[in-house]
Amino acid sequence: MSNDLSHALQAQVKEALANKQTLAIIGGQSKKFLQTPVATSTLELVNHSGVIDYQPSELFITARAGTPLSEIEHLLAEHQQLLASESPHFSRGENLATLGGTIACGYSGSRRPFSGSLRDHVLGVRILNGEGELLTFGGQVMKNVAGFDVSRLMVGARGTLGALLEITLRVMPKPEAEITLRFECSLRHSAQCMVDFMHQSLPLSAMAWLEGAVFIRLQGTERVIQNAKQKVGGELMTNSPHFWQSLGEQTHPFFHAQSPLWRLSMPPSSHLEIPEQALFVDWCGGLRWWHTDKSEDEVKKMAAKQGGYAYLFRDAVPVSGDVPPAHLLALHQRLKKSFDPQCIFNPGVMGDSV
Amino acid sequence: MSLSNITRGLLIAQLKKVLSKESLLQEPETMRPYECDGLSAYRQLPGVVCLPETVEQVQAVMRICYALKVPIVPRGAGTGLSGGALPDSAGVLLVLTKLNHILEIDTQNFCARIEPGVRNLALSDVTRPLGLYYAPDPSSQMACTIGGNVAENSGGVHCLKYGLTVHNVLGLKIITVEGELLEIGGKTLDSSGYDLLALLCGSEGLLGVVVEVTVRLLPCPEYAQVLLAVFDDVAKAGSTVSHIIAAGIIPAGLEMMDKLVIQAVEDFTHAGFPKHAHAILLCEMDGAKTEVIEQISRVQDIMLQSGAFELRVAKDEAERALFWKSRKSAFTALGRLSPDYYCMDGTIPRRSLATVLTRIAALSEAFNLPVANVFHAGDGNLHPLILYDANREGDLKQTERLGSQILELCVSVGGTITGEHGVGIEKLGGMCMQFTSSELTQFLAVKTAFDEQGLLNPGKAIPTLHRCAEFGAMHVHQGQLTFPELERY
Structure with missing residues (x-):
């Protein structure tokens, strides 16, 4: 369904400003494990939807924020293309995730170390800032250095800097084929194993460690893949797409554990003393998922000690997710004010201070 | 507007306390080399030139300027083409070229920590023997500095596949206008809070002064090959570009030169370009050898179908280097015309x-x-x-x-x-x-x-x-x- 509600949404923001209300920006509500904003009113984006421009040979797609992510992925697949960041839906099979919500959360999937993060692929945005102004930044071209990179700043800002209305993303060709190979490997040896694979000029598109094995995904043409397979060996997995999807969407049995789930972004080769069964390593080591009952302080300190950072991703109750680090808090607050001086958008979603 | 004598006197007296004699230039003749960057049509002598050697000195200079409300223009090698480092007559020109140390090459985590004055090419020169390189390669890479690359979000001929500076920076240390040191990101593939790295890359020195950069290093591709296609019509070459991308191929680089450039470049490098050509496309593929060979063959077909009248695959590494040298020397060659x-x-x-x-x-x-x-x-x-x-x-x-x-x-x-x-x-x-x-x-x-x-x-x-x-x-x-x-x- 195609529907441009820009002006109605703008009117709503202006009304909220006039009445000193705050607004919770609502998309498809797929990420209910995150705390909802504490606001007096809502700004519903789901009906502001539709693909505006898609030029396969130009490698970009522009769509309204409320467009279901699945709709975009299907359209791209029809043209043998994809969103290279492999961002998760977390929709539990219901197609809830919207493009806007996906950008606002900014998560990237297993392809991230090889094809870039979601923010890497954002080329332009149209937003409503906290003063109800319709603003356009970036564009539809890859190289563009006119003005500050506001488009990418919006990624992961969880709607605190403005309501995303339209987003232009770079799209990439879909590889002809993919396979996944499994190699028995202890956690302790996994980092070196991954470093070695990195140096072998393989057509890699994912590399992970789980339950005593390293998994590598190869992509490209059949010939290229077969050639790479011969070079590295390993055990061929029969359910490659499903395997990676279940890890990305967190439906894999690993994620069924009851303990709180922590997300740790780490230097890829850094070592953390974590029990093997409680850990899933993605992004060639750059991302660790850990089920643990340890205290927030303890997990954060462990990550920080090795040059990374951590936040609670899922728990029995909604969590706040990523919040700005203390040493950058003042800057975050000033940036927030520069976009949303009255602080009307999504109060409390990035901690109480932003 | 220029600095009042009183402010200038005060400024210099304070700067002298934190900088060595060689790091503080105040006479017109010593400041002259800094009066412009790569856009030489605009020139201006700065109030003073500071060439700090340590992060602490940068911080001290910033604090002094902040207290005296003196503007600061940061500068790297001065190769920028838009006048971003044009001095302010009432301000300090903060030249960061003496901060030129490679602090760490981390082969396990595929990154390097470097100071802003490190030259772009110098970094890859050091890391290549380790099988790693830094992808963004602006044509000024011989001279331009990483700090300047961050400020301008520099690209280069390979950014079609490997992205711009913003895609290859993992962490930054900046000095704020108040003189505070802020650490953003690190050796991780993302960082906490707002994406300040994206905001700082390409901010042209308006938001802070970069004093350390953590860049991503990529494994050197096993094989690279370049294809040269000659056209009798610029429009044909233009549509060939779209056809290659539409076929699902992302070359490492895809460059075009028109007739005037081809002639100038040929006179300059003697790479053997046909002078009667109206357009040349250079298309580079890199990666696993089988993959590259396969893609080269596909691109050849596309180019012929799109009307290329001559195709050449670089016969060896030396010819590949020559093709690229021709492309990268285009500006210089045109300068002779x-x-x-x-x-x-x-x-x-x-x-x-x-x-x-x-x-x-x-x-x-x-x-x-x-x-x-x-x-x-x-x-x-x-x-x-x-x-x-x-x-x-x-x-x-x-x-x-x-x-x-x-x-x-x-x-x-x-x-x-x-x-x-x-x-x-x-x-x-x-x-x-x-x-x-x-x-x-x-x-x-x-x-x-x-x-x-x-x-x-x-x-x-x-x-x-x-x-x-x-x-x-x-x-x-x-x-x-x-x-x-x-x-x-």
């Missing part, structure tokens, strides 16, 4: 390549000024070079009018006024063309969040609304950009 040239930097959607090139040719004829086109065709980043003679009455004015019309053309087909050279002092008028006053106001608000008093690189990158109003008026009445407060040479 004409006393002066003016380099544009618009980006357009690839589908408009043929149309825009045809319209540029028509404009070139109408203005009676030759325009050479050499550009990153794969990402639609044009570098039309207007050849002119500054000593000929009216030539520069005509050149600027033509340049402005080319940029308007880029914006009108959905492109941008600058793909990789930055706005600097040069394209402030273009910014008024591309953005609305609300958008410019938002940019200024972001600037204020970092630098309330506007001391960091003032008057660059983001025009004030007043400036735009002035520009708009002039634009209507005279149809040209002028910056009355700037001296012209």
Whole structure:
């Protein structure tokens, strides 16, 4: 369904400003494990939807924020293309995730170390800032250095800097084929194993460690893949797409554990003393998922000690997710004010201070 | 406006306490080499030049300037093409080239921590023996510094596949205008909170001074091969670019040169380019050897179908290097054809390549000024070079009018006024063309969040609304950009 509600949404923001209300920006509500904003009113984006421009040979797609992510992925697949960041839906099979919500959360999937993060692929945005102004930044071209990179700043800002209305993303060709190979490997040896694979000029598109094995995904043409397979060996997995999807969407049995789930972004080769069964390593080591009952302080300190950072991703109750680090808090607050001086958008979603 | 004698005296007295004698230049003759960057039509002697050798010295200089409300213009190697490092006569020119140490090469985590004054190519030179390299390769990579690359979000010939600086920076240490050291990101693939790395990359020194960069290093590809295709028509070459991308191939680099460039380059490098060609495409593939060979063969087919009349695959590494040398020496070669040239930097959607090139040719004829086109065709980043003679009455004015019309053309087909050279002092008028006053106001608000008093690189990158109003008026009445407060040479 195609529907441009820009002006109605703008009117709503202006009304909220006039009445000193705050607004919770609502998309498809797929990420209910995150705390909802504490606001007096809502700004519903789901009906502001539709693909505006898609030029396969130009490698970009522009769509309204409320467009279901699945709709975009299907359209791209029809043209043998994809969103290279492999961002998760977390929709539990219901197609809830919207493009806007996906950008606002900014998560990237297993392809991230090889094809870039979601923010890497954002080329332009149209937003409503906290003063109800319709603003356009970036564009539809890859190289563009006119003005500050506001488009990418919006990624992961969880709607605190403005309501995303339209987003232009770079799209990439879909590889002809993919396979996944499994190699028995202890956690302790996994980092070196991954470093070695990195140096072998393989057509890699994912590399992970789980339950005593390293998994590598190869992509490209059949010939290229077969050639790479011969070079590295390993055990061929029969359910490659499903395997990676279940890890990305967190439906894999690993994620069924009851303990709180922590997300740790780490230097890829850094070592953390974590029990093997409680850990899933993605992004060639750059991302660790850990089920643990340890205290927030303890997990954060462990990550920080090795040059990374951590936040609670899922728990029995909604969590706040990523919040700005203390040493950058003042800057975050000033940036927030520069976009949303009255602080009307999504109060409390990035901690109480932003 | 220049520094008052009292402020200057006070400033120098304080700077002397933190900098060595060699790191503080205050005489016109010693400051002369710093009066311009790569855009040499704009020149200005700074109030003083500081060349700090340590991060602590940068911090101390910033604190002194902040206390005295003295503007700071950061500068790397000064290779920028938009006047972003043009000095402020009332300010300090903060030159970061002495901070040139590679602090750490971390082969296990595929990254390097380096100081801002490290030259782009010097980094890859050091890491290549370890099987790693830094991907962004602006054509000035011999000289330009990483700090400058961050400030400009530099690209290069390989950014179609490997991205711009913003895609290859993992962490930054910056000194804020108040002199505070902030650490953003690190060796991780993302960082906590707002994406400040994205905001800082390409911020042209308006938000902070970079004193350390953590860059991503990539494993060197096993194999690289370059294909050269010759066309008798620029439009055919233009549509070939779209056909390659549409076939699902992302080359590592895809560059185009037109007739004027081919002739100039051939005279300069003798790479054996056919001089009667109207356009040449250079297409590079890299990766696993089987993959590269397969892709080269597919691209060859596409090029022939799209009308290439001659195809060459570099026969060895030396010829591959020669092909690239020709591309990278295009500006220098053109410099021999004409006393002066003016380099544009618009980006357009690839589908408009043929149309825009045809319209540029028509404009070139109408203005009676030759325009050479050499550009990153794969990402639609044009570098039309207007050849002119500054000593000929009216030539520069005509050149600027033509340049402005080319940029308007880029914006009108959905492109941008600058793909990789930055706005600097040069394209402030273009910014008024591309953005609305609300958008410019938002940019200024972001600037204020970092630098309330506007001391960091003032008057660059983001025009004030007043400036735009002035520009708009002039634009209507005279149809040209002028910056009355700037001296012209």
